[in-house]
Amino acid sequence: MRHIRLALRAAEPAGPGIRLLTLMDPDGWPLPRWRPGAHIDLHLPNGLTRAYSLCGDPAEADRWRIAVKREPGGRGGSAWLHDALAVGGELPASLPRCTFPLAEGARRHLLLAGGIGVTPFLPMAAALAGSGADHHLHLLHRGPPPLPAQLGALGDRITLHDTSGGRPDLGRLLGPSEPGTEAYCCGPPGLIEAFLAAWPAERARVEHFTPPPLPPLPDSRPFTLVLARSGRRLDLPAGAPLLPALHALGAAVESSCEGGICGACRVRWLEGPPIHRDRILRPGERETHLMACVAGCAGPRLVLDL
Amino acid sequence: MSVTPSWIGLVAHLHITARAFLPMRAMEQIELVPGEGILGDRYRIGVEEGFYSAKPEPGRQVTLFEEEALEAIRRDHGIELRPEEHRRNVTTRGVPLTHLVGRRFRLGDCLLEATRLSIPCRHIEEILEKPVFDPMINRSGLNCRVLEGGTVRLGDPIRPA
Numbered sequence: 001m002r003h004i005r006l007a008l009r010a011a012e013p014a015g016p017g018i019r020l021l022t023l024m025d026p027d028g029w030p031l032p033r034w035r036p037g038a039h040i041d042l043h044l045p046n047g048l049t050r051a052y053s054l055c056g057d058p059a060e061a062d063r064w065r066i067a068v069k070r071e072p073g074g075r076g077g078s079a080w081l082h083d084a085l086a087v088g089g090e091l092p093a094s095l096p097r098c099t100f101p102l103a104e105g106a107r108r109h110l111l112l113a114g115g116i117g118v119t120p121f122l123p124m125a126a127a128l129a130g131s132g133a134d135h136h137l138h139l140l141h142r143g144p145p146p147l148p149a150q151l152g153a154l155g156d157r158i159t160l161h162d163t164s165g166g167r168p169d170l171g172r173l174l175g176p177s178e179p180g181t182e183a184y185c186c187g188p189p190g191l192i193e194a195f196l197a198a199w200p201a202e203r204a205r206v207e208h209f210t211p212p213p214l215p216p217l218p219d220s221r222p223f224t225l226v227l228a229r230s231g232r233r234l235d236l237p238a239g240a241p242l243l244p245a246l247h248a249l250g251a252a253v254e255s256s257c258e259g260g261i262c263g264a265c266r267v268r269w270l271e272g273p274p275i276h277r278d279r280i281l282r283p284g285e286r287e288t289h290l291m292a293c294v295a296g297c298a299g300p301r302l303v304l305d306l
Numbered sequence: 307m308s309v310t311p312s313w314i315g316l317v318a319h320l321h322i323t324a325r326a327f328l329p330m331r332a333m334e335q336i337e338l339v340p341g342e343g344i345l346g347d348r349y350r351i352g353v354e355e356g357f358y359s360a361k362p363e364p365g366r367q368v369t370l371f372e373e374e375a376l377e378a379i380r381r382d383h384g385i386e387l388r389p390e391e392h393r394r395n396v397t398t399r400g401v402p403l404t405h406l407v408g409r410r411f412r413l414g415d416c417l418l419e420a421t422r423l424s425i426p427c428r429h430i431e432e433i434l435e436k437p438v439f440d441p442m443i444n445r446s447g448l449n450c451r452v453l454e455g456g457t458v459r460l461g462d463p464i465r466p467a
């Protein structure tokens with residue numbers, strides 16, 4: 001599996017229920033490079049995998065920063081990162097994946113964050129400011145805002161909207177969607193839904209915290225899963241998920257979100273055609289790759305380059 | 307009887323990394339240990355940190371890559387691959403790496419034996435965000451074993467043993 005080891009070098013409070021973590025290689029070796037909008041998976045000792053956007057400066061080659069909000073109703077991922085991980089403690093992580101890249105060539109960038117969903121926007125806004133691009137960040141929050149020190153650095157490029165009295169009208173907040181203006185949203189599902197209703201999809205980019213519900217597999221039928229390199233195969237009933245089948249065949253395919261949004265389980269396919277239900281592959285990429293956690297098969301055989 | 311070597315190359319770049327997937331670091335010189343590999347590198351036998359990418363390989367103690375291959379990839383595919391990005395330890399100039407499999411040669415004062423050609427790793431595309439996997443097939447470098455160790459410096463000659 002493609003893991004690297006990270007050690008917690010520093011931790012500080014950064015707003016309500018938020019712990020800002022500085023992660024480094026145990027010996028301080030430089031870490032893989034990343035682009036604004038990238039996230040990593042952390043593999044926790046309780047078996048959970050959690051994805052966090054990198055919110056530091058990509059120019060800091062030897063450290064990554066993530067902001068973890070305590071989720072009281074969660075399954076214990078954020079609680080472990082808050083309470084059990086001490087400075088000096090180590091944990092495995094994935095390589096950074098950029099599923100929320102800035103739109104190159106856009107003239108104007110509108111960033112819309114809900115609460116802790118502001119994290120990917122910190123390096124994105126810094127990159128936009130550095131290149132002199134026209135941009136503005138709107139942060140919707142209830143009560144004290146997250147990461148106040150980091151937000152302060154954005155100066156007049158950010159507007160805070162306290163939603164204690166209700167959510168502002170997104171259409172008015174974002175303004176008219178002119179060609180050349182790209183809008184981005186990261187936050188809870190309700191905000192993403194409202195954003196997509198208020199802004200044309202072709203100039204919209206979204207980053208989900210939690211996978212959206214899956215559409216059912218249309219006219220699924222039984223198929224044979226074939227691994228081209230090992231020659232192993234398995235007959236699967238209609239609608240069967242691929243990941244457990246791949247693991248049963250001994251294929252080392254990673255997974256994290258298991259909902260088609262994080263990019264961990266990307267596999268090259270050779271024969272299908274697959275049914276794609278992910279949210280991240282571009283049309284061109286679907287000609288050669290699938291996301292194994294959510295993909296199905298429309299043909300009698302699904303042959304993978306594994 | 308003395309044999310006149312048909313080629314003499316040189317060490318153009320040196321890189322190591324402590325662990326799999328972490329960036330390669332440029333070095334002025336590296337230290338080779340017989341039967342093990344390079345001090346501080348992930349592939350050194352006995353202290354492998356490349357575990358996640360591959361099992362320890364006795365035949366992969368030091369890896370080499372032709373600088374000419376970087377130029378070919380730029381020319382044929384329009385992809386700029388830098389010496390620290392191919393993830394091999396020694397970038398060579400003027401050495402016919404593909405012809406050395408099974409042979410011994412001198413890297414500076416050290417003696418190496420080439421075990422097999424390296425194969426590219428799909429992950430490299432993910433790490434670099436460049437489509438270099440296909441271009442690197444058949445020109446992905448050479449894996450070697452260290453027979454006699456010592457210090458290797460930038461500019462050192464490489465020649466047949």
Ligand code: FES
Nearest residue numbers: 256258260263293
């Ligand atoms: S596991 Fe996240 S996309 Fe498949």
